[in-house]
Amino acid sequence: MSGGPDDLARKVLQPGQCAGCGLCLDLCPYLQVVEEKVVMIHPCGLKEGDCYRVCPRTPTDWEDMDRSVFGAARADHVLGHHREILFARATAPEIAAAGQYGGVVSALIAFALGRGEVRGAVLTAGAPGEMPRPALAENPEEALACAGSKYSAAPSLRALHEAARRGLEPVAVVGRPCQVLAVRKLQRARGLEAHHLAGRKVAWVTGLFCFWALDPAFYAFLRAKTGDARILRVDFSPDSLLVHTDRGLLSEPVDKVRGFVRPACRECFDPTSEFADVAVGSTEYDEAWNTLVVRSERGEALLRAAREAGVIEVKPYPPERLPLLRTAVLNKKLRTLEAQAARGESSHLQLSEGYRRALTGRDQP
Ligand SMILES: Cc1cc2nc3c(=O)[nH]c(=O)nc-3n(C[C@H](O)[C@H](O)[C@H](O)COP(=O)(O)OP(=O)(O)OC[C@H]3O[C@@H](n4cnc5c(N)ncnc54)[C@H](O)[C@@H]3O)c2cc1C
Structure with missing residues (x-):
């Protein structure tokens, strides 16, 4: 489905549905970002635009995307294509220590x-507790400097x-996940070669799990x-915000931060x-381990090589935990379907009946 900058403004930016992925920035001088909010500073008047085509929040046929990325329809409607689900962690102590969890990424x-194998990596940099920024790492040291989760919507695809x-x-x-989808849309968009960008130059995409990102007001x-304490690490348990500082651990109920969740994330179908x-x-x-979902052949080849080189170790995913993961993901999808049904024609999700x-076990969400 095609559209232009006016459609992007009307359907995505104005209703607060922008995911802040950053891909449209630099495609067009009229799109700017201020504190992780993308704004259109002037209407360019085009009827069709690359900004609209690559946006993860413009209409997306989910099944078509499955076919174009994996070459087949999915068997698992909750977790998507996967070849293996494992626990994994980095073997190097300095990476495991710097990583948010097991340091697998x-x-x-x-x-x-x-x-x-790649000459650069599009990452997200920034000190814990401060607004992050896009980063382009060119060597392992620069990649390691980007370790750690920053819980807001850094427009890192600018890199x-x-x-x-x-x-x-x-x-x-x-x-x-929204950034992964944007890159996939870029990779299959025809005609974008006119720009300096071409999605086929992306060798592979590592996605994070993400149930929401927070507004930058969270940092204040x-x-x-x-106060004056230095923030060393920010983390979330299912119930709490955990802030490690040079003066000790501070914990707050996670409900205290729910108000900072980006509105677009409340309608995300892909955690x-x-x-x-x-x-x-x-x-x-x-927290010493990660959940690792191996989805594509390329992902499998990367993991195999990393395991053979002794960089990553894995162990089986505990079978009793799988239903917990599935339930959390399914519930998120169902909440989104309800919110999108209320949104009606401006829904970005295109799913067949x-x-x-298959997802809901019934005809309508
Ligand atoms: C906003 C957000 C919400 C998340 N929510 C969940 C969740 O609900 N459940 C869950 O299981 N996991 C969640 N994660 C993922 C989790 O926090 C870890 O990033 C993931 O498990 C990888 O761990 P690691 O030890 O391999 O990471 P590391 O080795 O520390 O690598 C982290 C990588 O994430 C990148 N990164 C950091 N912040 C961002 C950002 N804001 N946007 C894009 N890339 C970023 C960095 O470039 C770095 O390469 C979330 C991550 C983010 C950024």
Whole structure:
């Protein structure tokens, strides 16, 4: 489905549905970002635009995307395509220590950069508790400097433009699920070669699990709570915000931050990066390990090479935990279907009735 900047403004930006992925920025001088809010500073008047085509919040045929990324329809309507679901962690102590959990993301990126399989990696940099920024890492040390989750919607895909401008290719991308989808839309958009960007220069995409990102006002909230203390790490357990500082651990009920959740995230259908080559999340109970979902052949090949090189170790995903993951993801999808049904024609999700039935077990959400 095609559209232009006016449609983007009307359907995505004005109703607060922008995911803040950052891909449209630098495609057009009229799109700017201020504190993680994308704004259109002038209507360009085009009827069709690349900004609309690559946006993860413009209409997206989910099943078509499955076919174009994985070459087949999905068998698992909750978790998407997956070849394996594992627990995994980085073996190098310095990566495991720097990583948010097991450091799998940083280890894979550092490994790929170190072996010269990619020349750059699109990442997200920033000190814990401060507004993050897009980063383009060119070596393992720079990748490691980006370790750690920053819980707001950094427009990190801007770094993809920087890579293209500098002729740095191929690149790896690490992103939230919305960013993964934006990259996939870019990869299949025809005619974008006119721009300096071309999605085929992306060698592989590592997606994060992400149930929501927070508005940057969260950082002011954090600062008010921590005062002069230096923030060392920010984390979330299912019930709490956990802030590690040089003066000790501060904990707040997670309900205190729910008000900062970005409105667009309340209508996100994909908390586990379904279109990534590999998707990485927490285990929800052992912070030394990650959940690792191997989705594509490319992802499988990357993991195999990383395991053979001794960079990553894995163990089986505990079968008793799988229903917990499935339920959390399904509930998120059902909440989104309800919210999108209320939104009506401006819904970005295009799902067949068969797909909805497979997910919900009934005809309508
Ligand atoms: C906003 C957000 C919400 C999340 N919510 C969940 C959740 O609900 N459940 C869950 O299981 N996991 C969630 N995660 C993922 C989790 O926090 C870890 O990022 C993931 O498990 C990888 O861990 P690691 O130890 O391999 O990461 P590391 O090795 O520390 O690597 C982290 C990577 O994430 C990238 N990154 C950091 N912040 C951002 C950002 N804001 N946007 C894009 N990329 C970023 C960095 O570039 C780095 O490469 C979330 C992450 C983010 C950023």
